Amino acid sequence: MKDSLDKIISDAQQASTWLAYRKAVRQINELSASDKTTLKSGMKVAFVSSFTIDPLVDFTTVEAAASSIGLGTYIAPFGQVSQETLNPQSGLYVFIPDVTVLIAEADKLAEKAIDAADEIIALAQSFRQNTSGLLVVTTFMAPPDWPLHLLPSERQLELDKANQRLRETFKDDPRVQICDLAMLASYYGYTHALSPEMMAMARMPFAESFLVLLAKKLVSHFKVHAGLIRKCIVLDCDNTLWGGIIGEDGMDGIALGPDCPGREFVDFQKAILELYEQGVILAINSKNNEADILQVLREHPHMVLKEEHFAAICVNWNPKPDNMKTIAGQVNIGLDTLVFVDDNPAERQIMNQMLPEIDVLELPANPALYAKTLRETNFFAKASLTEEDKGRGQMYAAQRQRSRLQQSTATLEDYLKSLEMTCSIRPAEEKDIKRAAQLTQRTNQFNLTTRRYTEPDIRHMVESPDWEVYVLGLKDKFGDNGTVGLAMVEKQKDVWQIDTFLMSCRVIGRQAEDAFVDRICRDAVTAGATGLKAEYTKTQKNALAADFWDKMNFKKQASDEKRTDYKFSLIDYGPKKFEYLNIES
Amino acid sequence: MTTHEKLEQIFHDAFGVEKLTDDMSIDTVEGWDSMAHVALIMTLQKEFNITISPQKAIELTDVASIKQLLGT
Structure with missing residues (x-):
């Protein structure tokens, strides 16, 4: 069953069209009807929107399934944003959603964007009183109206201000999370994110390929809400953290440093260090001689990641799935909180087969794309960052030194x-x-x-x-x-x-x-x-x-x-x- | 793959249609509603590398007129 689900999802992602996602939704529904165990966690998600939301619901249903979340969905009637949110007896509240996605265009709520932001804030207040679920509010799309003109339009400045108000208002709010649509669209590029054709035909502003990305972003919120977030990234070394093979090329021979080749691995390590600073635990799982790896960690001038960042360093010639179990044991966390990163497709495949509960990052063949690929994942998404989060990587690394001490004391x-x-x-x-x-x-x-x-x-x-x-x-x-x-x-x-x-x-x-x-x-x-x-x-x-x-x-x-x-x-x-x-x- | 076969594949993916015939239309094919229609038009544009105006899109409600547009 898992195989056929994976096939359905990868076919849809390959095509990236609404038609393909609609087909996948149909197939997933058939699959879940015949086998209830296909998707691990179920979640009720409501969509409230000022435009035709159906396409986004289809994309989101499939992307949620890709993260083993089965969605039950409710779509509020077209154009009923305020009515649905303010009326305690509305279909929205009768549905009792776990998560509600509120996605509205500023000009449908008020004449001025800043007033639209205040309207959203008021709606969120009503939402708090009427349900105990989570509310996900998107920022407003703020594309440049005249990209080649010299002055930004009044409208665009207003939208920027309104978005800033939304971000500040809901920062660290346990009941309301901001899904920063404006930021996501600027990452993707507004010219690719928006589709005038879809708008003309279906009253829906987004291009099909951008709907994939937006759906994935919503799934990040669902994963955080369901506690499906990973804790530890486990890294291979040769051709993953640096170019070449340390056992053969030696300290001077591996590619790692400010020049080409080597720069791409520094950038990848920097992305990993950012995760560490957000509380992600780091570990190494490598087939090598331990002394070689420790020498790189301790002495290589261009290593961004150092020995003291790692909570477990598992370097030996054992099968890598065995090492994952050792690492989980040493760090004292569940196998299902690990993410495995390895440039070798064979190692990734065996990990998927032996330990399916572990997430495996599909690294591209070209190391120049490693950092981008990692940055576009949601394994480690968080809704808020506590002081504990910021120091967690360090605490776990200190734990490794403690266990060394334990081994050396009688x-x-x-x-x-x-x-x-x-x-x-x-x-x-x-x-x-x-x-x-x-x-x-x-x-x-x-x-x-x-x-x-x-x-x-x-x-x-x-x-x-x-x-x-x-x-x-x-x-x-x-x-x-x-x-x-x-x-x-x-x-x-x-x-x-x-x-x-x-x-x-x-x-x-x-x-x-x-x-x-x-x-x-x-x-x-x-x-x-x-x-x-x-x-x-x-x-x-x-x-x-x-x-x-x-x-x-x-x-x-x-x-x-x-x-x-x-x-x-x-x-x-x-x-x-x-x-x-x-x-x- | 001929244009007919390609179109048949698209209709199969969209509505589960096994054998495509010219008389099929938005009134007779199950699941071919206004939402599916937009998804279909987007895919036709992509697969056949053509552009379809909104005005044209609302006229393409049967297989015969889609085929006529594609020149088969």
Whole structure:
């Protein structure tokens, strides 16, 4: 089934016409009717637009399927942007969309573009009140009206201003995301993005080939919303990070530097470094002698990527799929969060076959196009960037140095001691809310209940007298791990109920989780509670945490296939001491 | 591939038509609605390297007139 779906999608992409995408939609519908398992995640998406949106819906349905997302769609009646958004009983709200795409032309909303932007902002407000889903708002198309004239038109300046207002208004808004259509069209080129013919015949402004790109951009929003974003890029070395083969050509022989050939690999490495700075983890998977690769990483004057950027360096002669498993284990993330990059089509093919859950970047044959190809992917798209994101690559790379230390110290105790850890546990404040929501949405493995919360949900709990929300931070001699733990406790009369308890995997096994539970116990005792209640809810990914409450000496209560309830008596509770942790509160 | 075969392929992709006949029209072919019509016109222009004005496009509602335009 997977093969035929891939064929349907690649045929449509090859032709890049509306006719071909319409055919693909038909075929995907037939396929899903006969086999429900074809597409992993389902999503309800509504489209509200001032023009004929049907073509974009067809392109988006197929591009979503290419990312294993099955779309159920709703199309608001033609030209009913305001009515659909303002009326709580409209078809839009009855549909209960997960994501709503609002795409309107400025001149259909108001005479002046800036007023159209304000109208969008007002519509978004109504949207917030009427549904809990995500709203994706596009900026207005702002093509030059007279490209060869010397003065920009009044209209164009107004549109630029209006777009700036939209970008600023919805920056970091958890409920509304900006899909920057104006920026996407300028990347593609307005002359290619717009089609006067389509406009004349179908009241739809876009060219068919641009609809492919716009659909992919919308899918980036869907992927972020569904948590399908990748975390780690795994790189081959020879002919991927530099030209030539280090084992044969040597340090002086490989192509890497400001001149030709070599420049193209520097540009590719720069794009990868940008991902690192956005929180993407870097790793190496190469068939080589390790000493050769380390020498390049440490000594080559034109390497943009250095040893300290990598969270795992797997250089040996093992099959590459085996190395991917090793890397996932070392970095402590799931295989389905990895992206594999290799110039060799045979290696890519075997990866696709052996580990289909890994995304593989189809590098072009010409290295001059490597950077462009990577930049046009959405594996690592993000809706917002936290301080944790910016430092994540560095934290994981420091983790690699920690495990080296672990291998060189004799006992676990010696290792923990040598880490010189400081753990801070404190009630969450306003500044922690974004990170806390992100933790509930992204943490899969050491997460006892896997309840996903939005920023407003968490703000509500932080402000409520009935809840205690804790965040945990951990520092050691290799660096600050940032906020890596979250607990949310509902304070009932005599018993405190632990609603959420999660920690980032990379800090598990260093006593911080024990100290976290101890802190909750002590606060509960101080507040006069006599016991704690906790639960473990099984998911596909959190087996790691299955016996955590048992280890903490909580007593098992009711239990079924999915959920186990626990109780813990606080009578005679004695606070614990942690030898290797310096605890701040 | 003859013009007829090429056109038949396009109609097959668009509407699942197996055998193309001149009397087929927007009223008789299932799925040939106003949206599909625009998609069809765009593909005809691309495949046969021709331009079709909006005025002409609304007249091309049966296979016979499309063939006449293509000169077969």
